[in-house]
Amino acid sequence: MIYSTWISQFYSVLLLICSVITYVQSDVPRPRGVSLSKAPLYSPTKDFTCFDGTITIPFSYVNDDYCDCFDGSDEPGTSACLNGFFHCTNAGHRPQNIPSSRVNDGVCDCCDGTDEYASEVTCSNTCEELGREARAEAQRLAELYKAGSHLRVELIEKGNAKRNEMAEQLQQLEKDKSEAEQIKNEKEALKNELESKENEALKVYREAEEQERQKKAEEEKQNNIKESLEYFTKLDSDKDEILTVGEISVSSVFDKNKDGQVDEEEVKYFFGDRESIDKDTFVSVTWPVLKPLLMMEQGMFKPAEEQEELEPEPDADEAADLDTEYTGQDDEASEGSDGAHEEVEEQEVESEQTNIYDEETQKLVAEASEARRHHTEAERTVREIEANIRKIQQNLEKDYGLQQEFATLDGECHEYEDKEYVYRLCIFQRVTQKSKNGGAEVGLGNWGEWAGGDHNKYSIMKYTNGVACWNGPSRITTVHVICGLETKLLSVTEPFRCEYKMEFSTPAACDESSPSSQHSSHDEL
């Protein structure tokens, strides 16, 4: 008992706890709970200085079940210090540092059972067994990684090829774009030239048109006055060229609220503050408010309120739209439809104008139209090329792994079903969930970033900004990517509300140099 930290004890209970010296298999005697590497710091021939240097105590105070050091370094083998650690060798398996509070607490924490040397439990040494299992698991993993790494090499090749292809495509597209732009510019110049000629030719017609329009307006105005005067005369029963309250109250059209009588308010509505009105005032004040009522009576006009009530429905559609996810493709689709819309309008204009002009103008218009069409087409070509460029650029910007090993997975979709839902993971795109009982697809997130942290960045994918939860944040999904020979979605859970967790295996993750391939095979004695 050379290194005994024995001090005379008062009670047998303590005797048990404080018989400190242990001989571990490595034959280096050291205080209980101290690792081999720290053994030199505990020299029985000297006083002990706490690791933090604050206090020096007799060596007999080491592991005497009383905490003297603020850093807990004097009690590596007991539970006396709240902030201390106990080292278990765990021969046959991995060594461990457990918090001192787990020493002699009645729970076997170390597989060699050394943490429970003075409690009521008897711990069996399970290190050999656990070690064996761990080694077998490490072996299995190593083999898996090895097999997987061959597939991974293929994926890397394909990934690089895909990337190169994209780079080439991009180059080609850039070239196409500049050509297309050139064409577009030419077409534009031509269009502008022909349009100015067309404008010149149409000027005459447009002026004529304008005169015609003014004429029509004047006629309409005169008609209106005429109509109003006729109506005035009809109402002016005493023919004194003045309309009085009495005269109008016989006509039901003035009974706006249809209560069977023309009351003060109604009179005011039609007469302003006047008692009676003459012809001019009738035309300028009364007629404009009367006419719609007349038309309504004749069934030609519907009151405005009723029409408004019909409006709100489209909102519902808009709201429904909010639930669906927008992607780049959707954008293109909508751009496309915009283009189609323009075209239709242009055609309408043209068709209206046919047959009105003389032959020469007709020809100019036709030429201009032709030029416009060509220009539009050229513009569309440029837009299409630009869209393709954007798409490829986006893909090129994506992080497909250090060696492009994940590149070929882009756009691949994998499904997983549980009791209630079908989950769909489209790699580097989006995650969705669809109830088996029907209902719309719910977005659980769009591709965000790799989130495995510094030690293993490519072990976790994060899909963010899914559909928002009630009273909560947007749904997100984390995909844990593990090495497997098959590319497969293994499981889906919702550990936190609206935060989904997926396990996904792929040979792309079988990187033999990654930390996850190694953690089980190290640390062994």
Next chain:
Amino acid sequence: MKSWGLLLVAALAIGSSFGVHKNNFKTCDQSGFCKRLRSFKPEKSQYSLNLDTVIVHGNVLSAEVNTVDTTTQKRIILWHYALRLSALVDGTFRVEIDEADPLYPRYRTQLALNGEPKADGLKIVSNENGIITVANSQGHKVIITAEPLKLEFVNLAGDVAVILNDNAQLMVEPLRVKKERVDDEDTNLVEVEEEGTWGENFKSHHDSKPRGNEAVSLDFSFPEADNVYGIPEHTDKLALRTTTSGDPYRLYNLDVFEYELDSRMAIYGAIPVVYSHGPKRTAGVFWHNSAETWVDVVNYADSTVVSSLVNLVTGGQKRRVDTRFISESGIVDAFVFLGEKPADVFRQYTQLTGSAPIPPKFSLAYHQCRWNYVDEADVRGVDDNLDNYDIPADVIWLDIEYTDRKKYFTWDPIKFPHPSDMVANLTAKGRKLVVIVDPHVKREAGYFLHEDATELGYYVKDKDGKDYEGWCWPGSSSYLDFFDPAVSKYNSERYLFENFPGTSKDVHLWNDMNEPSVFNGPEITMPKDCRHYKPPQDGNDGLAAFWEHRHVHNEYGLWNVRSTHEGMLQRVDNKYRPFILTRSAFSGTQRYGAVWTGDNAAEWGFLAVSVPMCLSLSVAGVSFCGSDVGGFFKYPEPELMTRWYQAGAFQPFFRAHSHIETKRREPWLYEAPTTALLRDANRRRYALIDFWYTLFYEHSVDGLPVMRPLFQEYPHEEDTFTIDDQYLLGDKLLIRPVVQPGVSSVPVYLPGAAQRTLWYDVDSYHAHHAAGYFTQDVTISKIPVYQRGGIIIPRKERIRRSSSLMADDPYTLVVALDVNGTAQGSLYIDDGESYEYRNNKYIYAKFKYESNAMTYSFPNENAHYPTRSWVERIVIAGIKTPPKTAKLHQGDKQLSLQMTLHKGNDVLVVRKPGANMAHPWKITFSY
């Protein structure tokens, strides 16, 4: 756990804001009897005692009381009543007034009392001029004025402490037969029936009121009182406010979704006990009634009380508080406590209704809860993370989602297929599981509970006698009628291990929603005209054959937890102590379980109110109280979460809980610095776990609050009368939780200046001389806690994963010296879970420190417990002249001890005395 409001969520999702839906709940005006009786303020009481009928037999004076028509000169007796005045032990009297010959028996609350109250002697002292004076064996007197009836209770000093019917508000509405509408000639008969007598409506609900009006009321005046306290559960201050403007305080157990602060609205619990206190004396009244009750308070010191009224009633006297209880049914049954100190009245109340038995030790540790830990993997993950992040915890909880589609006593077969294994995994680390069982029963064909209850007639019946159907978590639900002994027994037996597979002695229970909560019922509870069991008896037919829900409402949850308690005892052959958490509470609930303050929110106001709410419950017998740490609704940001853990660590029931729709907030989900602060708060709790256990042992013996208002210990210090943001644990620690954001200091009131009390900051051992308020600087890690000079507190400083793993650990004894250099303390030790303490297998030890020696002794020589714990360290704070040597004596052994003096703060540390705590010891000091 939660309220029914979730069901509304979809409807309210747009534009909804946090807050109670007040119009779901009645105001006094909407509650027929409250409106009717509150306005009843006669100048002179109609009630008078017939002196010729007075009989004193044993401890009871009985007499006939009549109502007399005061509007005529002729003496017309309107109705006959029976009065009983009983003298009970410990300065307590009981006053009962029932109809002399009621049409049907009126309901007498059944479970509140902890057995028959113990009788004291009673004798007539004098009987002259229409005034009878009686006295109990101690010398407390009651002066009974016959006409109008008035009872004055006189304490030992000869002062009137409580007056009954001084404001003439005694009222017992006689039961009557409903008169059918008759011919016009007899309209005078019909006129007696006020509208609402035979039926009332609230919102879409109709209450059929088959017995008509049957309300009771009485006023209690407290001369020379500064304040009154009690009648929980409300979110108001500890000291009750004058209610002349607005509604009275309401007592009616209700599931109030998003309840509001500073309110006199009824919430989950209803405990009808009120205490008065002034510098001269303390008194109290327990209104023994389980029906809906409203309580008015008029404090004459309050500026809102019209001064003319003060002059009229008290002749200008400013110190007085009047209260008035109005209940919908039952009889007048009031216990009067004559104090004279606060601790006396609190004890007098628990003498009657019982105190909490020693809880299983784990239940005083930290509880980790959420609605819901979703499956077994989740539970395992939480359990593992508690260890990974070194957060000590004793219990993981399962809310309603563990069941097979809300059928209690079943497990979700997919999410919880192996409950026994899950429990074993927890118990391997000394942890426990608590599962919820609510009193509503899913009406589903094939569910054994529903089929049994239907077949055996075990459900509460509706007004027509059919099984009542309400709506709760499972959808269509019915409710067990625990008032029937057969139902209660049946329910108890559901807890037997063979009937609830997957449970073991380490699985404990949570009875939530037991107000009862009925989502589609009036005021979210059961209709008042539902029928409960009444023991069959000759002549009890028709309306007399059952009790209505209105009679028993506030007692329903108590019947529920009593049945659960019985079942949990049965399942372990009465060997192990059960733990039950209940949301509804009534007088007597404390005998069966802990109470928490229901569905609060992650807001600073709710953290702050947890203190007055629990203080109010504590003085009303419920010491085992806490709030959902972190807040149930909403998400607590790190600072609020930190302050809530720090506060919760020093409140009796310490459980973190959250709503299913909120973000997860287990301690490790915060940034590391916050997690460290939460860990530190938990560690403080665990270091004091034996201190808490000792407090609860002492409570089980003396019935005094564990969590105490300052005025309990400092009854003459007027500043303390309204302090409810700080409190005492026992008479030992003073706690002032930080309940505001962003503060760098808080005002702390240190009481006891007159006694030259010292208060030691537990972090620094710095001694403050009590002198009222001082400013305590705080950082985010600071919890202002002070140990009273003169107190010794046992600590365990080796914080393990759970409290049971610390059972054998050594103690650090913190001795805080008073101005005389002395201190004392106590420590209770037993196995933490069984009833073996009843067989003297426990230690209740006293510590005593004087300058020449410190002793550890067992006052009860027959009680022993073979603990392996020992004394690791003794910290003596406030020592002016340190001893030179210290020597331990235990048995015939002696040992010299080492000591270290810390000059900066006068702290002497005795290193490792090593004495075993199973036996007495002594340390002598020489100078």
